Amino acid sequence: MISLKQLHYALAVEKNLHFKKAAEACNVSQSALSTAITELEKQLGMTIFERNNKKVLVTDEGHVVLSKAKRVKLEVDELLQLASADQKPFSNTMTIGVIPTIGPYLLPKVLPEIRKIYPEFKLKIIEEQSHVLVDMVRNGDIDSAILALPFAIDGLMSFEFWQEDFYWVSHKDECSSQLQEITSEELEIEKLMLLKDGHCLKDHALAACSLQNKKQNSDFDSASLHTLIQMVAGKLGSTLVPQMALDQLIYTESELRAIHLNEPGPHRRIALIIRPNYVRTKEITLLKDIFHDELMKKCIV
Amino acid sequence: MISLKQLHYALAVEKNLHFKKAAEACNVSQSALSTAITELEKQLGMTIFERNNKKVLVTDEGHVVLSKAKRVKLEVDELLQLASADQKPFSNTMTIGVIPTIGPYLLPKVLPEIRKIYPEFKLKIIEEQSHVLVDMVRNGDIDSAILALPFAIDGLMSFEFWQEDFYWVSHKDECSSQLQEITSEELEIEKLMLLKDGHCLKDHALAACSLQNKKQNSDFDSASLHTLIQMVAGKLGSTLVPQMALDQLIYTESELRAIHLNEPGPHRRIALIIRPNYVRTKEITLLKDIFHDELMKKCIV
DNA sequence: CAATTTAATCAAATTTACCTATCGAAAAAT
DNA sequence: ATTTTTCGATAGGTAAATTTGATTAAATTG
Structure with missing residues (x-):
């Protein structure tokens, strides 16, 4: 049975393309990492890293496996989060992406209220265009994103909280x-x-x-x-x-x-998007409700 | 760092609600499994199983963590599959669900062609209603499903290959x-x-x-x-x-x-649906193309 | 109340993981 | 051309972990 450690090491090698540096990043000796990788490759019956003594590079099949390994790691991280962040919502930091045509207008309306209700909550905001945010949500780089729909978000889930003309x-x-x-x-x-x-x-x-x-x-x-x-x-x-x-x-x-x-609308619909199986859905829906309520209060018509 | 073994053991206990039986199912001694579970709970800082010497039951938080553990296992299985089934498409069995109003009409038109092109391919078909299939795809119980859209498939991806009135x-x-x-x-x-x-x-x-x-x-x-x-x-x-x-x-x-x-259409759109990040997407798109081509050939208007 | 079942526990044996040190090849420097 | 440096693989020894099998304590059953 393969182990998470092996995957962890393999991902470190992919990142550094260097066994020694990867080993340091993992706080183990180069030899420990080296054997772990060798063993992983043996168990999978394939070569992940093409390596002569001067270069390390990832094979084609390796890329596929490593991207899956990333996903495994992501799921495990979420499992750990589930266990620790346990029950108490908004106790862990959350990173949310927002597009430039929403952020500056939505956030000033809602952040004060969020700080008021959940003073412990650490919310980190990044601003990027929709397609970047969609990729980041897919990869698990960020917890959620605020977009304007319609937009291609295949495979993701959306929680709409506002629509406007x-x-x-x-x-x-x-x-x-x-x-x-x-x-x-x-x-x-x-x-x-x-x-x-x-x-x-x-x-x-x-x-x-x-x-x-x-x-x-x-x-x-x-x-x-x-x-x-x-x-x-x-x-x-x-x-x-x-x-x-x-x-x-x-x-x-x-x-x-x-x-x-005066054209048939709504002209754009605002939504929070997450990966399916994302673990902090409850917090997202709470946020969604706050967003909705504050917009109703503060938007002029 | 938690290990896949621990998760595997925990899932076995969940299934059997019995340490001894779970241990047998995993081919280890009861004590090995017992300590592994205890260690896992310690690492996660929570109780997964409520157990006195006569009953084992899963705590509320336990259920949450175990369902995440299932997902981790699913992803790992797919990683192993990726490494082995490697390269050669259609060499592993695939299970596809289909709804009763598509199966009997679509499959006779397409299966002969599939057998002709990929004689090695083992395709298992199950027939259920849409909502059942959607759940099964989400859980990873089946590889894909053939549905008629529109239908609520939040968080899944669809490949449409046919539309009809x-x-x-x-x-x-x-x-x-x-x-x-x-x-x-x-x-x-x-x-x-x-x-x-x-x-x-x-x-x-x-x-x-x-x-x-x-x-x-x-x-x-x-x-x-x-x-x-x-x-x-x-x-x-x-x-x-x-x-x-x-x-x-x-x-x-x-x-x-x-x-x-004669009403504005198409009245239903037929699609293959998969989980996002599903690993055999290439095979699904190949199937999609066969489905499309055969329907074009064999459907009367 | 004895017999049985069950999970936890303990000590011993086994396996695994890891570290240090070393090697050999290749590249870079001199 | 020679030396030095760099890099990944490997070997041997040690520490840690896992597993086992036996035992214990509690609860259930007849």
Whole structure:
């Protein structure tokens, strides 16, 4: 029967591509690690590491086995966590990823409440684009991620806690002041400025307008909503902003107007995603409820 | 560091609820197993088994940890499989579940081809309803399942290989012979006979007609499509049949007519589902392609 | 109350794991 | 061309762990 130790050692070798360094990283002698690897390879009936005395490299089959070994290790780690973090929720650190078009608008609304209810809870936030976060959740690098759906999250589970529409934001001087709603047909697409490719907000905004990525003003593809808003304030064009960002972006700029985009919605749905079999699901659903409640309280319409 | 052996022993105790029997099942002495369990509990800092000298029972936290241990074991088994079954696809037995409204119509069309291409391949088929199969895939009891979508498969991955519409099947005497198409509005819903609850075919058929489960003739909720067809032949009413079943059901009964149901479709999508991280994905996609090709060849329209 | 069953415990034997030291090959330095 | 360094494999000795078999204590059964 193979052992976890063997897998642990093998993963260390993969990381260092060096038996001595791997051994040090594992706090064992090089010889102990060396025999463990040899024994593992014998038991599996295959070669994981191609090694002459100067180079170590991973075989093709080795890569496959090692990636499975990572998964085993992940599951074991979760088992240990299960046993220790035992019962008491929010006693261990949790790392959650969030995309740039949600983080700055959602987190200020919800983090104070979380700190209030669970003062012991250590929450670490990272910010990346959706596809990066999805990979990280799959790998177990992070506990969960907050994304806007629709997005391809095959094999993951989602807990939706909010859905919202887009608002068309323009300069007061450049739109008739009576308008209460606007449809995509009434938008001057050529003047529309959106985030640069890779941000799901752009895809969702275009989808809400039933547009493919073709016509809007791509000279100004921007890196952040804040920049976009500054450009709108500078009368360079207009943009679309999700509801949860309105308060921060618009109401600090009295020159701007936000008008509801009247297209069938919701235009994006916000969800926490986790791996299936993830062990801290209970905490995630508690978070989900807090997120939902705080958004209901603090989002302007 | 905990070991796989400990987890293995613990799972044996869970299964037998008896240290001696568990020890025999593991081919070790009772004392060896006993100390291993004690050590595991010490390392995890919790009690897994509540045991006085006459009874063994699993604690609440124990259940949680043991279910995680099962998952670890599953992943390790897959790792071993990866190493051995290595390289040569279709050399190991594979178990696939299929629902009753697909199996009898799909398998005769595809199994001969599979036997021809991969004569060594041992494929075991089980037949259950969708929700059972989904659970079995999640648990790793079976390698994959063939289902009709839409169906709730959160956390699983799907490979769709076919989509099809329903056909309205009635007795020749009971419908005008010129009809080429029929819409749900033209259907006499009260005479419509469907499978009994629990079969996703019923849900898909009703969804195709934009109906909730309310009006159709539920006196005849049947257990199989073959029975339904016999009842249609007996002039007890009409029914809806998926395309892939037409050849077997209808063209052996010359008294019947099948007419395409003209509602926006496809009315159901057929897919292979697997757990994410499942190791034999390559074989599944090969199967998927065979399924698709054979259906294209052999399905009548 | 004796007989039986069961899990824990103990001591002894066995197996395994690990460390140090060494080797031999290959690469780098001189 | 020679020496030195680097690297992974290997051997031998020792410590640690595991396993076994016997024993114990508690609970159940007849």
